[in-house]
Amino acid sequence: MTEPGWVHHVLWWQVYPLGFVGAHPAEPAPTAAEHRLRRLADWLDYAVELGASGLALGPVFASRTHGYDTTDHYRIDPRLGDDDDFDHLVGEAHRRGMRVLLDGVFNHVGTDFARFREARSGGDPSWFRLRGNVFDTFEGHDGLIALNHDNAEVADYTVEVMRHWLGRGADGWRLDAAYAVPDSFWARVLPQVRQAFPDAWIVGEVIHGDYSATVHAAGFDSVTQYELWKAVWSSLNDANLHELDWALKRHNEFLDSFVPMTFIGNHDVTRIASQLTHPEHVEHALVVLLTTGGTPSIYAGDEVAYRGVKEERVGGDDAVRPEFGSPHEGVGEHGSQVFRSHQHLIGLRRRHPWLHTARTSPLQVTNRGYVYASREGADTLLVALNVDDDAMAVSLPALGFPRAQIVAGSGAPPSDIVTEVAVAPHGWMILEPR
Structure with a gap:
């Protein structure tokens, strides 16, 4: 593993700045004189109150629309x-x-990127990928012009941009659409970046494929763990916890070579509170996120049960990228309870920092009930998830643990030392062997 030591303790609060401060969509668009980025600074105490120790920003560089159509890095x-x-x-x-x-x-x-304007006007097109005489685009989006990653100047430019902002104080980079870029390009770029900033953390956005092979070939510290994200909500909705068990076995394999960036929500997907058919299962998803190995990220608003559905249309991301008012404004009692659950489980994660690289092993698996152990060395936590309408009985001795202390759970008082537990219908429990 190549990640910097500080990553072992980080928990990201992810923000999509253009939406968060009401800059996009907006008519008319705000100007630089409004200094809207400073509104994010007003939320940092809230992020600390939540338990976050990192701010993961969406695009902040000049663009025409949603930020991913960069015009000036x-x-x-x-x-x-x-x-x-x-x-x-x-x-x-x-x-x-x-x-x-x-x-x-x-x-x-x-399309307003200076070199593209020049190329389109008859200048040198070598910075861009061509299909015949036509400029190639990213996944068919006319406003997103694909760069030519075989061009050494493009690689040098990327190195310079990454170094520039690390020099301005950033601690790392999320590389958007890294899956669409040849691994060889990153393998050329990232060593030069790390030569100047060895403590920077680099995570690639990767959705499908062999994550471990990509990390090795590209030289990332981490990639986005979409497999686990999908398995979490899908298994809870379908009452098929075997799917989650399979995904966690895959997750263990990834942890042998790198620590994935884990999440249950981000700016590109339907919010977890809308994705799950049973409202109480938001806590189950959060429990999985915070009791398994990984570098966790909480998408701003999910911690207070914001809702929003991503749609495949123009403007289809807007519902999951809203403007934010002030902390705790309008979240209601349910949102406040979800916030407290986040605080409690993030606190548990902080008290057990070994969870960053913990592997899981199944102890009891049915469609509607799942008990797993998270382990790292001599440290262990037991996690029980129940999505059934009936209580789920768990006998600790039968699972190889004479007794355990309840440290968190729905409908169960923490601190009790038990040998048998009944996990409430649609409930969960975390125990520590004694």
Whole structure:
């Protein structure tokens, strides 16, 4: 594993800045004089209260629309503000002990990217991938022009941009659409970045495929764990916890070579509170996230049960990328309870930092009930999930544990030392062997 030591303790609070501060969609668009990026600094105490120790930012660089159509990688999007606003946000985050992760788009650029405008007007097209005489696009999106990753100048440019913002205080990069870029490109770029910033953390957005092979070939520290994300909500909705068990076995294999970036929500998917058919199962998803190996990320708003459905249409992301008012505004009692659950389980994760690299092993598996052990060395936690309408009996001696202490759970008082437990209908429990 190549990740920096600080990553062992980080828990990201992920924000999509353009939506968060009401800069996109917006008519008219705000100007740099409004300094909207500074609104994020006003939420950092809230993030710390939640238990986060890192701020994972979506796109903040100049673009025309949603931020992933970059027009200038060296300029803060004027709808958000300017360089001073970026410096202020990073400084305030670091003052609170929070790391900052940037979102870098190096697979494609927007149509207003200077070199593309020149190429389209008859200039040198070598920075861009061509299909015959036509500029190639990313997944058919006309506004996203694919870069030519065989061009050494594109690689050098990417190195320079990544170094520039790390030099301005960022702690790492999420590389957007990394799955669409040849691994050989990253293998050329990332060693040069790390030569100047060896403590930077680099995570690639990868959805399908052999994660371990990609990490090895590209030189990432981590990739996004979409397999586990899908298995969590799908297994809970279908009452098929065998699917979750299979995904956790795969997850163990990944942990042998790298620590994945884990999540149950992000800016590209339907929010977990909308994705799950049973409202109480949001806690089950969170329990899995925070009791398994990985570098966890909480998508802003999920911690208070925000709802939003992603749709495959123009503007289909807007519902999952809303503007935020002030902390705890309008979340209601249910949202407040979900927030407290996040605090409690994040606190448990902090008290057991070994969970970062923990492997899981199944102890009791049915369609509607699942008990697994999370282990790292001599440390163990037992996790029981029940999605049935009836209580689930768990005999600890039968699972190889004479007794255990309840440390968290729905409908169960913590601190009790037990040999037998009944996990409430649609409930969960975390125990520590004694």
